[in-house]
């Protein structure tokens with residue numbers, strides 16, 4: 501595999517908060533162009549911290565990278581401000597959706613394209629593409645975001661990210677607080693976007709079942725360390741993963757997920 505195939509490489513990443521609380525102790529993660537990769541792990545495993553580090557958002561949370569590297573298209577993300585990373589094509593939908601509640605759905609979407617300095621014609625073209633992927637948002641385009649459902653807000657937040665024309669879309673826990681059917685719908689749309697446009701997607705999820713269903717590969721974190729990486733379908737078949745992350749019964753004799761650095765990806 502050539503380096504050009506790798507869009508994101510996180511190597512031996514360590515991070516702290518307030519120079520005191522150690523959150524990541526060795527995260528390894530790699531995404532090839534055109535892949536969907538799921539970042540899995542329980543509450544507090546370090547998923548959000550990893551994603552914030554990738555978008556260079558840790559300093560705003562009093563967080564520090566203390567070791568390791570993060571390369572987006574071969575360039576160290578620490579050299580760019582978060583807003584420059586967005587312009588470079590690394591766009592993140594943060595946990596909790598974050599729509600502007602007093603703006604309409606369409607105004608929220610348009611706000612995602614403004615940072616690029618798009619012309620009116622480009623904005624209209626990008627809006628059409630977002631509505632093609634989320635037809636429901638077209639129907640709701642004049643509604644105030646704050647009055648739309650959680651699922652609609654998540655779609656708006658993803659649509660707004662798409663308006664920045666990402667090459668790598670990073671999503672933190674898109675399923676949070678949403679009904680199972682809505683979550684399915686969102687993951688199906690992400691899959692279609694990925695297949696039709698080649699968009700690379702990194703998605704952090706506690707809902708391992710849905711993430712493994714739609715991802716090509718997955719990486720599992722435990723206590724700030726990558727403990728497993730592999731093809732999503734293969735991980736979903738492992739007894740230990742099924743027992744620990746899919747909430748399924750342990751098969752007698754099944755091994756637990758080893759607390760050691762990941763297998764090579």
Ligand SMILES: Nc1ncnc2c1ncn2[C@@H]1O[C@H](COP(=O)(O)OP(=O)(O)OP(=O)(O)O)[C@@H](O)[C@H]1O
Nearest residue numbers: 517521523541542543544545546547548549550561
């Ligand atoms: N702003 C912060 N200040 C101090 N410690 C933090 C901060 N944010 C996270 N942590 C700690 O870092 C560790 C990793 O948390 P993180 O939020 O990255 O995990 P997570 O896998 O995303 O979990 P969740 O699914 O609950 O968001 C935890 O021990 C958490 O308490």
